[in-house]
Amino acid sequence: MTDLSSLEPLATFCGKCDCGCPQLFLDPDASAEQRVVITDDFGHQVRMSADQFGSLVEDAKAGRFDALG
Numbered sequence: 001m002t003d004l005s006s007l008e009p010l011a012t013f014c015g016k017c018d019c020g021c022p023q024l025f026l027d028p029d030a031s032a033e034q035r036v037v038i039t040d041d042f043g044h045q046v047r048m049s050a051d052q053f054g055s056l057v058e059d060a061k062a063g064r065f066d067a068l069g
Contacts, residue, residue, distance in 0.1 A: 007037060
């Protein structure tokens with residue numbers, strides 16, 4: 001996995017354990033298309049633009065993911 005020390009942490013999902021919870025970061029040095037970084041608890045990451053992340057947030061607010069939980 002890429003070194004995360006240069007990334008700005010924005011949120012930790014779960015955080016109630018010591019399992020390496022998924023996290024949301026901002027990479028100020030990345031291109032605009034890869035600035036938002038989401039890591040999972042398996043050491044992988046997904047990179048996306050702020051616009052793509054905004055779309056994901058809009059979908060969540062609209063309840064489009066409610067069936068997942």
